[in-house]
Amino acid sequence: MATPTSTVRVTYFKSSIGYKKDQKATILAMGFKKLGETRELPDTPSIRGMIRKVRHLVRVEEN
Secondary structure, three states: OOOOOOEEEEEEOOOOOOOOHHHHHHHHHOOOOOOOOEEEEEOOHHHHHHHHHOOOOEEEEEO
């Protein structure tokens, strides 16, 4: 975490089918609706925790 306005670029690349419900809910809470979608999310501890929970389903690029 660099600055309060820094962001993290997250790409949803692997389907959540077959994974636990809480992981599917995390993907939805991050705002993803379709595979291949990329979102700019704020670099906060809560977002980092969400990314850690579904790290096998998303790719992360630091900004």
